[in-house]
Amino acid sequence: MVYTVTDVSGNVGTEVVKKASIxxxxxxxxxxxxxxxxxxxxxxxxxxxxxxxxxxxxxxxxxxxxxxxxxxxxxxxxxxxxxxxxxxxxxxxxxxxxxxxxxxxxxxxxxxxxxxxxxxxxxxxxxxxxxxxxxxxxxxxxxxxxxxxxxxxxxxxxxxxxxxxxxxxxxxxxxxxxxxxxxxxxxxxxxIESPSYWVKIGKVEIAIDKMCRLKCLEDDNPNLIKCLETLRDESDRAKSHGKLTLVHIFRNLIWRDAIKIGVLVHTTMILCGSIMFLDQDKTLLQLKIPSDPDRVLVLVAMFVGSFFTSLLILYAERKVSTNLILMTYLQVNWLE
The missing domain is CATH 1.20.1250.20 (MFS general substrate transporter like domains)
Incomplete structure (x- = not known):
């Protein structure tokens, strides 16, 4: 839906395009x-x-x-x-x-x-x-x-x-x-089924309907049309490479960087969880904190930390959040 703003004299002003709802x-x-x-x-x-x-x-x-x-x-x-x-x-x-x-x-x-x-x-x-x-x-x-x-x-x-x-x-x-x-x-x-899936299998009309419901926009909205064109371009670009293989993945610079970031983040997550659960008594003893046999401190800390990180992502770049997590992990290791 496109809104047209007019002044008192009736002159047509700037068109205001409705944005997608997140x-x-x-x-x-x-x-x-x-x-x-x-x-x-x-x-x-x-x-x-x-x-x-x-x-x-x-x-x-x-x-x-x-x-x-x-x-x-x-x-x-x-x-x-x-x-x-x-x-x-x-x-x-x-x-x-x-x-x-x-x-x-x-x-x-x-x-x-x-x-x-x-x-x-x-x-x-x-x-x-x-x-x-x-x-x-x-x-x-x-x-x-x-x-x-x-x-x-x-x-x-x-x-x-x-x-x-x-x-x-x-x-x-x-x-x-x-x-x-x-x-x-x-x-x-x-x-709602992913519009990307419908575009991938060639059912564009269904993709438009799903995207309208997902974005809360009319089918003639320029923002929706732009999103649909982006999905089409991504689908065509993926199909142009033929059958996806490991060689294609490692040759693609973006995918290669994504793999490195994913390995780094998930390795840090697993190491943090393992250290906290397996060596908690030792950590608490070195920090001069009473023993916590029910693991209350660990569970609450993970819960608060995960929600704090989710909120941080809203207001900071992904790289800032990742660096903060890595710094916290190194600090815990240093305290141990």
Whole structure:
């Protein structure tokens, strides 16, 4: 929709073009991030992650439950990417929520090693899609202005799930997990399929309709037309390279830099989590702080830090936020 501003004498002035609303993008990103909250609930007590090491060791000292989770996630992650490429991002989101619901079933069975390994295997299947499908969907539905904040919700929602350990017992968390899965499946009704997917498969008319709903704009709005042209150019440029291979990825300077940044950020995140959870007593002792056997300090610090970082992304550049995180990590290591 284009608004025309006129003065009192009737002369036509500057045209004011309605801008896209980013609030709907943020709301949809929040809804899409709900599985990360469920993941945080599960990871606190129910299965192993990089931040919580509850292992069942065999006589050969093999952590079978953690191994089952990692192998299942590694195998299913490429399958998820293939599925969402062929059938759409919402299909992948539905499968992730569905497998999270299936992972709740072993929780209500008698506890034994077999049920625990089954739980970790199913949880690994959902985790494989959690960190592939959801970031892709959130990235594609978000504009440049909201993309950084929307993607940071993944970490914030996960740590919020961690914090629930402080206010819930195990049985309550199991029921909350089940309720969250139902909410996630119902929320699929409000999610909008990524316009990038429709452009990719050549259904431009559907892409325009989805983009109108996503941006809250009319189909003749210049801003919407510009976004659509950008998606078309990206799709044509990607198709011009032919079949995507690892060689194409490493030859592309932008993708190469993105891989380096991703490896740096994720390595720092895993190292920070492992150090805090595995060496917390030593750290607190050196800082002359009383022991914290319930890990209250760590969980609250992760929760506050993740939300502070999300807010920082809104008002500062990504590089500033990354440097601040790295400086904090180095400071913790120096204190140790």
């Amino acid at each position: 609030w709907k993008e943020i709301i949809l990103a929040f809804i899409a991030s709900l599985p990360f909250f469920t993941h945080g609930l599960e990871a606190t007590e129910l299965y192993a992650t990089a931040h919580s090491g509850h292992f069942i060791d065999s006589p050969e000292q093999v952590p079978w439950n953690a191994t089952a989770l990692i192998v299942a996630a590694a195998v299913t992650a490429p399958i998820y990417c293939y599925v969402i490429d062929k059938h759409g991002r919402k299909v992948g989101l539905f499968i992730v929520s569905l497998t999270q619901g299936i992972s709740c079933i072993p929780l209500f069975l008698p506890p034994n090693d077999t049920n625990t390994i089954i739980l970790h295997t199913v949880a690994g299947i959902s985790t494989g899609g959690l960190f592939t499908v959801l970031p892709i969907y959130i990235c594609e539905i978000s504009s440049i202005e909201s993309r950084g904040f929307s993607l940071s919700l993944m970490s914030a929602m996960t740590t919020l799930g961690y914090v629930m350990k402080l206010v819930m017992d195990l049985e309550t968390m199991m029921y909350v997990m089940t309720a969250m899965v139902m909410v996630q499946l119902l929320s699929m009704l409000w999610l």
